[in-house]
Amino acid sequence: MNKYLFKYEKTGNARFIGHLDLLRAFGRAVSRAGLPIAYSEGFNPHRLVSFALPLPVGMSGLGEIAALRMAEPVEPRECAGALNACLPEGLRVLAGREMPREEKEPAALVRFADFRADFADFSVLESVERAVGAVLAANSLLLERESKKGVLSFEARQDIYDIYAKGSSVFARVSQGSAVNLRFDALIARVCRDAGAEPDKIKCARLALYKEADGGAEEIF
Amino acid sequence: MDYSGILDGILGQVQKPARYVGGEVNIVRKPWDAGLLRFGIAFPDVYEVGMSHLGLQIIYGLLNEREDTLCERFFAPWTDMEGAMRRAGLPLLSLESAAPAGAFDILGFTLQYELGATNLINMLDLAGLPVFAAERGEGAPLVCVGGPCAVNPEPLAEIADFFYIGEGEVSLGRVIETYRETKGRPKRDVLRELAEIDGIYVPRFYDARYKENGEIERFAPNEPGVPEKIKRVYAEDLNAAYFPERPVVPIVEAVHDRVSLELFRGCIRGCRFCQAGYIYRPARERGAGLLLEQARAQLANTGHEEVSLLSLSTSDYTEFERLSASLLEFCAPRQVSLSLPSLRVDSFYMELLERLQATRKSSVTFAPEAGSQKLRDAINKGITESDILNGAKMAIESGVTRLKLYFMAGLPTETDEDLEEIAELARKLLSASPVRGISIGISAACFVPKPHTPFQWEAQASPAEFIRKHSLVKAKIRDRRVKYSYHDGKTAEVEGALARGDRRAGRAIVAAWRRGARFDGWNDMFNYEIWRAAFEENGLDIGFYAARERRAEEILPWAHIETGVSAAFLSRERERAYNRLLTPNCREKCAGCGIDNCVVKKAAFSGGQPGHPVLTRRRV
Numbered sequence: 064m065n066k067y068l069f070k071y072e073k074t075g076n077a078r079f080i081g082h083l084d085l086l087r088a089f090g091r092a093v094s095r096a097g098l099p100i101a102y103s104e105g106f107n108p109h110r111l112v113s114f115a116l117p118l119p120v121g122m123s124g125l126g127e128i129a130a131l132r133m134a135e136p137v138e139p140r141e142c143a144g145a146l147n148a149c150l151p152e153g154l155r156v157l158a159g160r161e162m163p164r165e166e167k168e169p170a171a172l173v174r175f176a177d178f179r180a181d182f183a184d185f186s187v188l189e190s191v192e193r194a195v196g197a198v199l200a201a202n203s204l205l206l207e208r209e210s211k212k213g214v215l216s217f218e219a220r221q222d223i224y225d226i227y228a229k230g231s232s233v234f235a236r237v238s239q240g241s242a243v244n245l246r247f248d249a250l251i252a253r254v255c256r257d258a259g260a261e262p263d264k265i266k267c268a269r270l271a272l273y274k275e276a277d278g279g280a281e282e283i284f
Numbered sequence: 285m286d287y288s289g290i291l292d293g294i295l296g297q298v299q300k301p302a303r304y305v306g307g308e309v310n311i312v313r314k315p316w317d318a319g320l321l322r323f324g325i326a327f328p329d330v331y332e333v334g335m336s337h338l339g340l341q342i343i344y345g346l347l348n349e350r351e352d353t354l355c356e357r358f359f360a361p362w363t364d365m366e367g368a369m370r371r372a373g374l375p376l377l378s379l380e381s382a383a384p385a386g387a388f389d390i391l392g393f394t395l396q397y398e399l400g401a402t403n404l405i406n407m408l409d410l411a412g413l414p415v416f417a418a419e420r421g422e423g424a425p426l427v428c429v430g431g432p433c434a435v436n437p438e439p440l441a442e443i444a445d446f447f448y449i450g451e452g453e454v455s456l457g458r459v460i461e462t463y464r465e466t467k468g469r470p471k472r473d474v475l476r477e478l479a480e481i482d483g484i485y486v487p488r489f490y491d492a493r494y495k496e497n498g499e500i501e502r503f504a505p506n507e508p509g510v511p512e513k514i515k516r517v518y519a520e521d522l523n524a525a526y527f528p529e530r531p532v533v534p535i536v537e538a539v540h541d542r543v544s545l546e547l548f549r550g551c552i553r554g555c556r557f558c559q560a561g562y563i564y565r566p567a568r569e570r571g572a573g574l575l576l577e578q579a580r581a582q583l584a585n586t587g588h589e590e591v592s593l594l595s596l597s598t599s600d601y602t603e604f605e606r607l608s609a610s611l612l613e614f615c616a617p618r619q620v621s622l623s624l625p626s627l628r629v630d631s632f633y634m635e636l637l638e639r640l641q642a643t644r645k646s647s648v649t650f651a652p653e654a655g656s657q658k659l660r661d662a663i664n665k666g667i668t669e670s671d672i673l674n675g676a677k678m679a680i681e682s683g684v685t686r687l688k689l690y691f692m693a694g695l696p697t698e699t700d701e702d703l704e705e706i707a708e709l710a711r712k713l714l715s716a717s718p719v720r721g722i723s724i725g726i727s728a729a730c731f732v733p734k735p736h737t738p739f740q741w742e743a744q745a746s747p748a749e750f751i752r753k754h755s756l757v758k759a760k761i762r763d764r765r766v767k768y769s770y771h772d773g774k775t776a777e778v779e780g781a782l783a784r785g786d787r788r789a790g791r792a793i794v795a796a797w798r799r800g801a802r803f804d805g806w807n808d809m810f811n812y813e814i815w816r817a818a819f820e821e822n823g824l825d826i827g828f829y830a831a832r833e834r835r836a837e838e839i840l841p842w843a844h845i846e847t848g849v850s851a852a853f854l855s856r857e858r859e860r861a862y863n864r865l866l867t868p869n870c871r872e873k874c875a876g877c878g879i880d881n882c883v884v885k886k887a888a889f890s891g892g893q894p895g896h897p898v899l900t901r902r903r904v
């Protein structure tokens with residue numbers, strides 16, 4: 064099969080790269096690194112590179128996952144080094160491993176993710192902590208999201224597994240993936256609104272992606 | 285001052301924020317405070333357009349190779365970003381160091397089309413610089429404008445400090461050296477020194493005087509010793525010219541996001557409407573072996589998925605068969621596709637298509653430019669109806685189901701019958717088609733006379749006239765398999781006015797910018813009312829610049845720029861157009877255009893074979 068998973072981070076200016084551009088950038092880095100990537104069949108063959116889950120533009124990703132299919136076996140650790148010499152600024156491979164034949168595609172596995180929001184404005188921290196506590200204590204939480212039909216509200220409480228404030232940051236574990244994908248920025252916008260903080264000045268990061276295992280969460284990589 | 289925090293804060297509010305952050309593969313970052321000359325290369329359109337431009341990559345690479353210079357890129361922010369920048373008080377920043385444009389020594393704009401002028405002005409304003417050169421102080425960067433539009437620099441003469449006329453490889457080095465030697469001296473002295481360099485035009489050292497009827501009465505230097513005429517510079521030997529082997533890889537998908545191989549500069553053809561066919565003379569080829577090496581190096585350094593051949597007429601490349609065969613051999617096993625624009629349809633081409641496995645042979649494009657043979661002869665487009673019919677037949681037989689045809693309306697000597705023949709040609713193509721189910725898309729542009737071409741004196745059709753012409757063709761097309769689309773005559777009018785404008789026309793550009801004109805080259809952004817008002821406000825008549833036929837004796841605003849092609853030759857070609865006489869291409873027979881020491885004439889192209897007409901532009 065020659066499939067490999069790579070854990071990578073997307074930080075700094077690379078935060079602003081959109082999903083399709085990221086796919087292209089990754090693919091080109093693979094080619095520059097001279098890795099024996101496999102291609103799809105058909106009229107327009109493309110490199111078999113995929114990501115576990117798109118990351119919202121502007122958000123950092125510290126434990127993102129890419130799946131690469133090679134035309135021949137490679138040594139994943141060497142690949143990681145070669146890729147790092149070829150990726151644009153802000154993209155960095157942290158580790159690589161072979162994907163066992165029976166392992167499902169990461170895109171099909173993702174169920175949860177951890178997030179962090181950093182508040183630069185320390186004066187609001189106390190009220191942020193209160194707002195976070197209220198979210199955790201509530202039975203219901205209506206969040207808002209913009210759609211073509213205007214602002215829609217949706218029930219999000221059951222998709223928040225954990226949320227707490229620590230130092231100047233808020234951490235949370237929420238539903239992520241192709242089935243249910245809770246927008247962390249919507250959650251933070253709500254916390255900000257309740258706490259009277261300015262959402263523009265907050266930096267968000269997705270920390271790790273999880274699958275479901277034995278009724279709990281287990282890191283995919 | 286560090287602007288990155290403010291930049292970061294507003295990027296969440298704009299579309300495609302990666303346009304504004306840089307950090308791409310192969311960028312060059314040099315220490316800001318190491319005493320290097322700081323050159324900002326500026327492209328007055330969005331990132332995706334600018335990053336498609338090979339010339340920008342050449343200049344970027346060329347200047348950064350110099351130890352004494354740092355070169356960083358600037359693009360025009362889209363309107364959402366402009367708004368956010370102005371609200372946040374953020375100046376125009378370079379992509380490499382997020383350094384403000386105003387902190388550079390030289391800002392060099394490359395202007396590819398006339399309608400980019402408002403963006404250029406907007407970028408100066410976003411840099412915090414006064415738009416007019418006379419108002420920029422001693423500390424401000426020198427503003428340079430180059431690119432094809434610089435062959436008529438006059439509309440921007442009050443805005444730029446100097447113009448670079450010709451190809452960057454030739455004189456940029458001397459510009460840098462001269463600037464370094466004169467640094468610290470008054471700006472006027474620096475410019476005076478720059479005026480000594482071949483290809484450099486410093487407009488403040490020249491004055492224009494006008495007659496009552498608006499024509500130029502006299503155009504002359506006001507400074508002793510500066511050249512009366514400014515000669516365009518070009519690289520004689522493309523094999524020796526700098527080529528960027530590590531181009532910056534766009535991080536937002538560019539319009540042309542691929543490796544570009546420059547087969548040629550210039551063209552041997554001399555189609556009389558085509559400015560590129562005159563201002564890049566003589567035609568110069570790059571060797572096939574070198575091109576292959578460049579393709580290999582660029583692919584290795586960028587990871588691109590596609591190689592595209594760049595030239596005005598790819599089929600005229602002497603070693604085309606060898607080059608395409610070797611490229612194919614190299615690219616195919618690497619899953620790199622090859623795109624071949626500007627090709628004629630013939631048996632070799634069809635064979636090549638078959639060999640490019642990844643083709644969806646759905647459409648082929650022909651550019652007859654004019655509907656009738658008579659008019660095609662007048663514009664020196666040396667193709668015949670049977671060339672087109674045969675080419676189409678061959679394409680259809682190989683599985684093509686859609687033909688695209690490019691025409692121009694408003695060509696000199698054109699009659700209504702010529703226009704009607706466009707519809708007739710489509711009819712003939714359909715009835716000659718060996719199979720059913722073929723559709724034809726006709727696209728008609730509006731002819732805009734350009735400086736330094738045989739048609740530089742011609743009248744341009746008015747927007748109303750263009751509408752009449754287009755309706756005429758449309759009415760003649762009754763077959764539902766033929767779709768007719770056409771360009772807007774109003775955009776063409778403004779483009780024409782700027783293309784052949786004089787110094788006074790620059791005021792209208794600034795006024796249009798003040799009234800909010802941006803991205804005028806983008807259909808949905810162009811606002812004709814703004815431009816009408818901008819000309820009027822300055823007491824200028826758009827028609828004086830666009831519609832008016834120039835007298836043969838008139839001093840044209842670009843007469844002091846010498847491309848090397850003589851005015852006598854251009855006027856001879858104009859006569860020949862009236863008499864519908866074809867002029868042979870440069871390889872068949874030198875037409876005596878006036879180019880000094882012409883390399884085509886001297887050596888001829890190695891093969892010396894008679895050229896074929898260019899029939900198609902096609903992406904494979």
Ligand code: SF4
Pocket residue numbers: 565566567870871873874875876877878879882883884885
């Ligand atoms: S001098 Fe002759 S061969 Fe050379 S570009 Fe002019 S017409 Fe062509």
